[in-house]
Amino acid sequence: MPSSTVHLLRHGEVYNPAGVLYGRLPDFHLSELGRQMADCLAEHFARRAHDGARIVLLAASPLIRAQETAAPTAAALGLEVGTEPRIIEAENHFEGLKVTPRELLKPKHWPYILNPLRPSWGEPYEAQAARVLAAARDAARTAYERGGEGSEAILVAHQLPIWAARLKAEGRPLAHDPRKRECTLTSLTSLTIDTSTGSVVSLRYTEPAARLLPGAATTPGA
Template identity: 70%
Template sequence: MSHVTVHLLRHGEVFNPDGVLYGRLPEFHLSERGRAMAVMVAEHFSALKNDGAAPVYLVASPLTRAQETAQPTAEALGLEIVTDPRIIEAENHFEGMKVNKSELRKPKHWPYFVNPLRPSWGEAYEAQAERMLEAARDARRRAFEIGGDGAQAIMVSHQLPIWSARRSAEGKRLWHDPRNRECTLASLTSLTFNGNDIVDVNYSEPAAVLLPGAATTPGA
Protein backbone atom coordinates (compact mmCIF):
# COMPACT_ATOMS: atom_id res chain seq x y z
CA MET A 1 0.00 0.00 0.00
CA SER A 2 1.11 3.58 -0.63
CA HIS A 3 2.10 5.93 2.20
CA VAL A 4 1.20 9.60 1.79
CA THR A 5 1.25 12.38 4.40
CA VAL A 6 -1.32 15.16 4.40
CA HIS A 7 -0.35 18.16 6.53
CA LEU A 8 -3.26 20.19 7.91
CA LEU A 9 -1.77 23.66 8.33
CA ARG A 10 -3.55 26.28 10.40
CA HIS A 11 -3.25 29.83 9.05
CA GLY A 12 -1.01 32.43 10.69
CA GLU A 13 -1.98 35.29 13.00
CA VAL A 14 -4.72 37.57 11.64
CA PHE A 15 -4.83 41.37 11.86
CA ASN A 16 -7.91 41.81 14.02
CA PRO A 17 -7.61 44.97 16.14
CA ASP A 18 -11.29 44.88 17.16
CA GLY A 19 -11.01 41.30 18.47
CA VAL A 20 -14.09 39.97 16.68
CA LEU A 21 -14.77 36.35 15.88
CA TYR A 22 -14.05 36.69 12.17
CA GLY A 23 -15.28 33.25 11.11
CA ARG A 24 -16.01 33.23 7.39
CA LEU A 25 -15.99 37.00 6.97
CA PRO A 26 -13.94 38.18 3.96
CA GLU A 27 -10.87 40.40 3.94
CA PHE A 28 -9.34 39.43 7.25
CA HIS A 29 -5.67 39.50 6.30
CA LEU A 30 -2.60 38.16 8.05
CA SER A 31 -0.83 40.47 10.46
CA GLU A 32 2.87 41.23 10.09
CA ARG A 33 3.54 38.39 12.55
CA GLY A 34 1.18 36.14 10.59
CA ARG A 35 3.09 36.79 7.39
CA ALA A 36 6.33 35.94 9.18
CA MET A 37 4.73 32.71 10.39
CA ALA A 38 3.77 31.82 6.82
CA VAL A 39 7.35 32.37 5.69
CA MET A 40 8.67 30.15 8.48
CA VAL A 41 6.30 27.39 7.42
CA ALA A 42 7.49 27.75 3.83
CA GLU A 43 11.09 27.43 5.04
CA HIS A 44 10.10 24.33 7.00
CA PHE A 45 8.69 22.64 3.90
CA SER A 46 11.67 23.72 1.80
CA ALA A 47 13.96 22.05 4.33
CA LEU A 48 11.86 18.89 4.22
CA LYS A 49 12.11 18.89 0.45
CA ASN A 50 15.88 19.34 0.60
CA ASP A 51 16.01 16.34 2.94
CA GLY A 52 14.22 14.20 0.39
CA ALA A 53 10.53 14.68 1.24
CA ALA A 54 8.08 15.23 -1.57
CA PRO A 55 5.48 17.95 -0.84
CA VAL A 56 3.76 18.03 -4.24
CA TYR A 57 0.20 19.29 -3.71
CA LEU A 58 -1.04 22.44 -1.97
CA VAL A 59 -4.66 23.20 -1.08
CA ALA A 60 -6.10 26.17 0.81
CA SER A 61 -9.41 27.34 2.21
CA PRO A 62 -10.94 30.16 0.14
CA LEU A 63 -10.65 32.61 3.03
CA THR A 64 -8.06 35.39 2.73
CA ARG A 65 -5.98 34.37 5.74
CA ALA A 66 -5.58 30.82 4.45
CA GLN A 67 -4.66 31.92 0.94
CA GLU A 68 -2.08 34.35 2.31
CA THR A 69 -0.60 31.65 4.55
CA ALA A 70 -0.30 29.30 1.57
CA GLN A 71 1.40 31.82 -0.73
CA PRO A 72 4.99 31.64 0.60
CA THR A 73 4.87 27.83 0.53
CA ALA A 74 3.54 27.92 -3.04
CA GLU A 75 6.43 30.15 -4.05
CA ALA A 76 9.06 28.15 -2.17
CA LEU A 77 7.96 24.80 -3.61
CA GLY A 78 6.82 25.97 -7.03
CA LEU A 79 3.27 24.76 -6.45
CA GLU A 80 -0.11 26.11 -7.51
CA ILE A 81 -2.59 26.86 -4.72
CA VAL A 82 -5.73 24.78 -5.24
CA THR A 83 -8.75 26.30 -3.47
CA ASP A 84 -11.08 23.85 -1.74
CA PRO A 85 -14.25 25.21 -0.07
CA ARG A 86 -14.58 22.02 2.00
CA ILE A 87 -11.76 23.14 4.29
CA ILE A 88 -13.23 26.56 5.12
CA GLU A 89 -13.76 27.82 8.68
CA ALA A 90 -16.73 26.48 10.67
CA GLU A 91 -20.05 28.28 10.56
CA ASN A 92 -20.75 30.20 13.78
CA HIS A 93 -23.71 32.21 15.09
CA PHE A 94 -21.29 34.65 16.77
CA GLU A 95 -19.42 35.55 13.58
CA GLY A 96 -18.55 39.24 13.48
CA MET A 97 -19.14 39.75 17.23
CA LYS A 98 -16.82 40.33 20.15
CA VAL A 99 -17.37 37.17 22.14
CA ASN A 100 -17.20 38.11 25.82
CA LYS A 101 -19.26 37.44 28.95
CA SER A 102 -21.36 40.56 28.48
CA GLU A 103 -22.33 39.53 24.95
CA LEU A 104 -23.00 35.91 25.85
CA ARG A 105 -25.40 36.90 28.65
CA LYS A 106 -27.82 38.54 26.20
CA PRO A 107 -31.10 36.56 26.01
CA LYS A 108 -31.11 36.61 22.19
CA HIS A 109 -28.15 34.19 22.26
CA TRP A 110 -29.56 31.72 24.77
CA PRO A 111 -31.23 29.42 22.20
CA TYR A 112 -27.79 28.79 20.70
CA PHE A 113 -26.52 27.17 23.90
CA VAL A 114 -29.10 24.37 24.00
CA ASN A 115 -26.62 21.67 22.99
CA PRO A 116 -22.92 22.49 23.47
CA LEU A 117 -21.97 18.95 22.45
CA ARG A 118 -23.10 19.52 18.85
CA PRO A 119 -22.47 22.56 19.17
CA SER A 120 -25.80 24.35 18.73
CA TRP A 121 -24.15 27.74 18.07
CA GLY A 122 -22.55 26.59 14.83
CA GLU A 123 -21.67 23.85 12.40
CA ALA A 124 -21.72 20.38 13.94
CA TYR A 125 -18.31 18.95 14.83
CA GLU A 126 -19.17 15.77 12.92
CA ALA A 127 -19.94 17.73 9.76
CA GLN A 128 -16.61 19.56 10.01
CA ALA A 129 -14.67 16.34 10.50
CA GLU A 130 -16.41 14.65 7.59
CA ARG A 131 -15.74 17.43 5.08
CA MET A 132 -12.14 17.87 6.23
CA LEU A 133 -11.32 14.16 6.04
CA GLU A 134 -13.03 13.85 2.68
CA ALA A 135 -10.84 16.69 1.40
CA ALA A 136 -7.75 15.11 3.00
CA ARG A 137 -8.40 11.80 1.26
CA ASP A 138 -8.79 13.60 -2.07
CA ALA A 139 -5.53 15.48 -1.40
CA ARG A 140 -3.85 12.17 -0.56
CA ARG A 141 -5.02 10.67 -3.82
CA ARG A 142 -3.86 13.67 -5.87
CA ALA A 143 -0.47 13.77 -4.13
CA PHE A 144 0.04 10.09 -4.86
CA GLU A 145 -0.86 10.62 -8.51
CA ILE A 146 1.77 13.36 -8.72
CA GLY A 147 4.51 12.08 -6.45
CA GLY A 148 3.91 8.39 -5.84
CA ASP A 149 4.68 6.56 -2.61
CA GLY A 150 5.92 8.93 0.11
CA ALA A 151 4.39 12.04 -1.44
CA GLN A 152 3.02 14.81 0.76
CA ALA A 153 0.10 17.24 0.49
CA ILE A 154 -0.50 20.47 2.41
CA MET A 155 -3.99 21.75 3.30
CA VAL A 156 -4.23 25.28 4.76
CA SER A 157 -7.31 25.48 6.94
CA HIS A 158 -8.60 26.70 10.32
CA GLN A 159 -8.33 25.64 13.94
CA LEU A 160 -11.69 24.05 14.69
CA PRO A 161 -12.06 22.08 11.41
CA ILE A 162 -8.50 20.80 11.82
CA TRP A 163 -9.09 19.86 15.45
CA SER A 164 -12.36 18.10 14.60
CA ALA A 165 -10.64 16.16 11.84
CA ARG A 166 -7.80 15.15 14.15
CA ARG A 167 -10.10 13.93 16.92
CA SER A 168 -12.12 11.94 14.41
CA ALA A 169 -8.97 10.42 12.92
CA GLU A 170 -7.82 9.43 16.41
CA GLY A 171 -11.20 7.89 17.25
CA LYS A 172 -11.92 10.40 20.03
CA ARG A 173 -15.20 12.10 20.91
CA LEU A 174 -15.62 15.34 18.99
CA TRP A 175 -17.05 17.58 21.71
CA HIS A 176 -14.31 19.16 23.80
CA ASP A 177 -13.12 22.14 25.83
CA PRO A 178 -11.92 24.77 23.28
CA ARG A 179 -9.16 25.82 25.69
CA ASN A 180 -7.52 22.41 25.28
CA ARG A 181 -7.13 22.39 21.50
CA GLU A 182 -3.62 21.52 20.37
CA CYS A 183 -3.68 23.56 17.17
CA THR A 184 -1.74 26.80 17.48
CA LEU A 185 -1.28 29.38 14.74
CA ALA A 186 0.72 28.05 11.77
CA SER A 187 0.87 24.57 13.31
CA LEU A 188 0.86 21.28 11.43
CA THR A 189 -1.43 18.35 12.15
CA SER A 190 0.01 15.64 9.91
CA LEU A 191 -2.07 12.64 8.84
CA THR A 192 -0.19 9.63 7.50
CA PHE A 193 -2.23 7.50 5.12
CA ASN A 194 -1.62 3.89 4.18
CA GLY A 195 -3.82 3.67 1.13
CA ASN A 196 -7.02 5.42 2.13
CA ASP A 197 -6.64 4.67 5.86
CA ILE A 198 -5.12 7.05 8.40
CA VAL A 199 -2.45 5.13 10.32
CA ASP A 200 -0.70 7.92 12.23
CA VAL A 201 -1.27 11.50 13.43
CA ASN A 202 1.55 13.88 14.36
CA TYR A 203 1.59 17.49 15.53
CA SER A 204 4.32 20.12 15.16
CA GLU A 205 4.79 23.89 15.37
CA PRO A 206 7.23 25.18 12.73
CA ALA A 207 6.62 28.79 13.79
CA ALA A 208 6.73 28.17 17.56
CA VAL A 209 9.24 30.97 18.10
CA LEU A 210 6.61 33.50 16.96
CA LEU A 211 3.78 32.23 19.16
CA PRO A 212 4.59 34.17 22.37
CA GLY A 213 2.57 37.38 22.24
CA ALA A 214 0.48 36.33 19.25
CA ALA A 215 -3.15 37.42 19.27
CA THR A 216 -5.80 34.84 20.06
CA THR A 217 -9.49 35.19 19.23
CA PRO A 218 -12.18 32.83 20.58
CA GLY A 219 -12.79 30.12 18.00
CA ALA A 220 -15.88 28.52 16.54
Protein backbone atom coordinates in the same frame (compact mmCIF):
# COMPACT_ATOMS: atom_id res chain seq x y z
CA MET B 1 0.35 -0.21 1.85
CA PRO B 2 0.31 2.78 -0.55
CA SER B 3 0.38 5.97 1.52
CA SER B 4 0.78 9.72 1.40
CA THR B 5 1.00 12.35 4.13
CA VAL B 6 -1.35 15.32 4.27
CA HIS B 7 -0.28 18.27 6.40
CA LEU B 8 -3.25 20.22 7.77
CA LEU B 9 -1.68 23.65 8.24
CA ARG B 10 -3.49 26.23 10.33
CA HIS B 11 -3.20 29.76 8.96
CA GLY B 12 -1.06 32.49 10.55
CA GLU B 13 -2.12 35.26 12.91
CA VAL B 14 -4.80 37.59 11.56
CA TYR B 15 -4.99 41.38 11.91
CA ASN B 16 -8.01 41.70 14.20
CA PRO B 17 -7.67 44.71 16.52
CA ALA B 18 -11.36 44.55 17.52
CA GLY B 19 -10.97 40.96 18.74
CA VAL B 20 -14.07 39.68 16.98
CA LEU B 21 -14.81 36.10 16.00
CA TYR B 22 -14.30 36.61 12.28
CA GLY B 23 -15.32 33.14 11.10
CA ARG B 24 -16.04 33.21 7.37
CA LEU B 25 -16.13 37.01 7.06
CA PRO B 26 -14.10 38.40 4.13
CA ASP B 27 -11.09 40.73 4.28
CA PHE B 28 -9.48 39.44 7.46
CA HIS B 29 -5.86 39.46 6.31
CA LEU B 30 -2.73 38.19 8.04
CA SER B 31 -1.05 40.53 10.49
CA GLU B 32 2.63 41.36 10.18
CA LEU B 33 3.35 38.52 12.62
CA GLY B 34 1.08 36.26 10.59
CA ARG B 35 3.12 36.99 7.47
CA GLN B 36 6.29 36.13 9.38
CA MET B 37 4.69 32.85 10.40
CA ALA B 38 3.77 32.08 6.79
CA ASP B 39 7.36 32.79 5.71
CA CYS B 40 8.63 30.52 8.50
CA LEU B 41 6.47 27.66 7.25
CA ALA B 42 7.70 28.23 3.70
CA GLU B 43 11.27 27.91 4.95
CA HIS B 44 10.32 24.75 6.85
CA PHE B 45 8.86 23.07 3.78
CA ALA B 46 11.69 24.28 1.55
CA ARG B 47 14.20 22.62 3.87
CA ARG B 48 12.21 19.40 3.84
CA ALA B 49 12.00 19.45 0.06
CA HIS B 50 15.76 20.03 -0.13
CA ASP B 51 16.24 17.00 2.10
CA GLY B 52 14.16 14.82 -0.23
CA ALA B 53 10.51 15.27 0.77
CA ARG B 54 8.21 15.03 -2.26
CA ILE B 55 5.63 17.76 -1.62
CA VAL B 56 3.47 17.73 -4.73
CA LEU B 57 0.17 19.38 -3.81
CA LEU B 58 -0.79 22.61 -2.06
CA ALA B 59 -4.34 23.86 -1.50
CA ALA B 60 -6.00 26.32 0.85
CA SER B 61 -9.39 27.29 2.18
CA PRO B 62 -11.10 30.02 0.12
CA LEU B 63 -10.67 32.52 2.97
CA ILE B 64 -8.00 35.17 2.45
CA ARG B 65 -6.02 34.36 5.60
CA ALA B 66 -5.52 30.79 4.40
CA GLN B 67 -4.61 31.87 0.88
CA GLU B 68 -2.08 34.38 2.23
CA THR B 69 -0.54 31.72 4.48
CA ALA B 70 -0.14 29.38 1.52
CA ALA B 71 1.46 31.95 -0.81
CA PRO B 72 5.07 31.89 0.52
CA THR B 73 5.11 28.08 0.53
CA ALA B 74 3.80 28.04 -3.04
CA ALA B 75 6.64 30.34 -4.10
CA ALA B 76 9.26 28.31 -2.21
CA LEU B 77 8.15 24.97 -3.67
CA GLY B 78 7.13 26.11 -7.14
CA LEU B 79 3.54 24.94 -6.64
CA GLU B 80 0.22 26.54 -7.49
CA VAL B 81 -2.25 27.10 -4.67
CA GLY B 82 -5.48 25.23 -5.29
CA THR B 83 -8.68 26.22 -3.49
CA GLU B 84 -10.35 23.53 -1.38
CA PRO B 85 -13.79 24.67 -0.12
CA ARG B 86 -14.19 21.64 2.16
CA ILE B 87 -11.54 22.94 4.57
CA ILE B 88 -13.13 26.36 5.14
CA GLU B 89 -13.74 27.71 8.65
CA ALA B 90 -16.79 26.43 10.54
CA GLU B 91 -20.10 28.30 10.39
CA ASN B 92 -20.78 30.19 13.63
CA HIS B 93 -23.76 32.19 14.92
CA PHE B 94 -21.38 34.54 16.75
CA GLU B 95 -19.45 35.50 13.62
CA GLY B 96 -18.55 39.20 13.67
CA LEU B 97 -19.08 39.56 17.43
CA LYS B 98 -16.68 39.88 20.32
CA VAL B 99 -17.78 36.89 22.38
CA THR B 100 -17.81 37.93 26.03
CA PRO B 101 -19.88 36.74 29.04
CA ARG B 102 -21.92 39.93 28.74
CA GLU B 103 -22.67 39.24 25.08
CA LEU B 104 -23.69 35.64 25.82
CA LEU B 105 -26.21 36.84 28.41
CA LYS B 106 -28.29 38.57 25.74
CA PRO B 107 -31.57 36.63 25.27
CA LYS B 108 -31.24 36.61 21.47
CA HIS B 109 -28.28 34.23 21.82
CA TRP B 110 -29.84 31.76 24.25
CA PRO B 111 -31.28 29.37 21.63
CA TYR B 112 -27.79 28.98 20.21
CA ILE B 113 -26.02 27.95 23.40
CA LEU B 114 -28.34 25.18 24.56
CA ASN B 115 -26.23 22.26 23.33
CA PRO B 116 -22.44 22.73 23.42
CA LEU B 117 -21.94 19.07 22.50
CA ARG B 118 -23.23 19.53 18.92
CA PRO B 119 -22.56 22.58 19.04
CA SER B 120 -25.85 24.44 18.74
CA TRP B 121 -24.16 27.76 17.82
CA GLY B 122 -22.75 26.54 14.54
CA GLU B 123 -21.81 23.75 12.18
CA PRO B 124 -21.86 20.34 13.91
CA TYR B 125 -18.46 18.90 14.80
CA GLU B 126 -19.30 15.71 12.91
CA ALA B 127 -19.92 17.67 9.72
CA GLN B 128 -16.64 19.55 10.07
CA ALA B 129 -14.63 16.39 10.67
CA ALA B 130 -16.29 14.61 7.76
CA ARG B 131 -15.58 17.31 5.19
CA VAL B 132 -11.98 17.89 6.26
CA LEU B 133 -11.15 14.19 6.33
CA ALA B 134 -12.78 13.73 2.91
CA ALA B 135 -10.60 16.53 1.53
CA ALA B 136 -7.52 15.01 3.16
CA ARG B 137 -8.24 11.58 1.66
CA ASP B 138 -8.64 13.09 -1.81
CA ALA B 139 -5.44 15.11 -1.38
CA ALA B 140 -3.57 11.97 -0.30
CA ARG B 141 -4.74 10.06 -3.37
CA THR B 142 -3.82 12.93 -5.70
CA ALA B 143 -0.41 13.28 -4.08
CA TYR B 144 0.21 9.57 -4.49
CA GLU B 145 -0.77 9.73 -8.15
CA ARG B 146 1.61 12.63 -8.72
CA GLY B 147 4.54 11.63 -6.55
CA GLY B 148 4.21 7.98 -5.60
CA GLU B 149 4.75 6.34 -2.26
CA GLY B 150 5.53 8.75 0.58
CA SER B 151 4.52 11.87 -1.33
CA GLU B 152 3.04 14.77 0.61
CA ALA B 153 0.28 17.38 0.34
CA ILE B 154 -0.41 20.59 2.28
CA LEU B 155 -3.92 21.86 3.05
CA VAL B 156 -4.11 25.31 4.69
CA ALA B 157 -7.18 25.43 6.91
CA HIS B 158 -8.55 26.65 10.25
CA GLN B 159 -8.27 25.63 13.87
CA LEU B 160 -11.67 24.16 14.67
CA PRO B 161 -12.13 22.08 11.49
CA ILE B 162 -8.57 20.75 11.83
CA TRP B 163 -9.13 19.88 15.49
CA ALA B 164 -12.47 18.18 14.76
CA ALA B 165 -10.79 16.12 12.03
CA ARG B 166 -7.99 15.13 14.41
CA LEU B 167 -10.39 14.07 17.16
CA LYS B 168 -12.36 11.99 14.67
CA ALA B 169 -9.21 10.37 13.25
CA GLU B 170 -8.06 9.46 16.75
CA GLY B 171 -11.47 8.09 17.76
CA ARG B 172 -11.96 10.66 20.50
CA PRO B 173 -15.20 12.47 21.44
CA LEU B 174 -15.73 15.56 19.31
CA ALA B 175 -17.18 17.75 22.09
CA HIS B 176 -14.33 19.58 23.80
CA ASP B 177 -13.10 22.66 25.65
CA PRO B 178 -11.93 25.15 22.98
CA ARG B 179 -9.14 26.33 25.28
CA LYS B 180 -7.56 22.87 25.17
CA ARG B 181 -7.18 22.47 21.42
CA GLU B 182 -3.68 21.50 20.33
CA CYS B 183 -3.65 23.51 17.12
CA THR B 184 -1.62 26.72 17.38
CA LEU B 185 -1.16 29.25 14.60
CA THR B 186 0.75 27.73 11.63
CA SER B 187 0.93 24.36 13.36
CA LEU B 188 0.90 21.14 11.36
CA THR B 189 -1.45 18.24 12.01
CA SER B 190 0.06 15.64 9.69
CA LEU B 191 -2.02 12.63 8.66
CA THR B 192 -0.45 9.63 6.96
CA ILE B 193 -3.24 8.07 4.93
CA ASP B 194 -3.52 4.66 3.30
CA THR B 195 -4.55 5.74 -0.18
CA SER B 196 -6.13 2.38 -0.98
CA THR B 197 -8.60 2.53 1.92
CA GLY B 198 -8.61 6.18 2.96
CA SER B 199 -7.83 5.27 6.57
CA VAL B 200 -5.55 7.41 8.72
CA VAL B 201 -2.68 5.16 9.80
CA SER B 202 -0.70 7.70 11.83
CA LEU B 203 -0.93 11.29 13.04
CA ARG B 204 1.76 13.74 14.08
CA TYR B 205 1.51 17.27 15.45
CA THR B 206 4.32 19.85 15.14
CA GLU B 207 4.83 23.60 15.53
CA PRO B 208 7.49 24.76 13.04
CA ALA B 209 6.85 28.43 13.92
CA ALA B 210 6.90 27.91 17.70
CA ARG B 211 9.41 30.73 18.21
CA LEU B 212 6.84 33.22 16.87
CA LEU B 213 3.96 32.12 19.10
CA PRO B 214 4.72 34.09 22.28
CA GLY B 215 2.52 37.19 22.21
CA ALA B 216 0.42 35.97 19.26
CA ALA B 217 -3.38 36.01 19.32
CA THR B 218 -4.88 33.10 21.25
CA THR B 219 -8.61 33.46 20.53
CA PRO B 220 -9.98 29.90 20.13
CA GLY B 221 -11.06 29.30 16.58
CA ALA B 222 -9.51 32.51 15.28
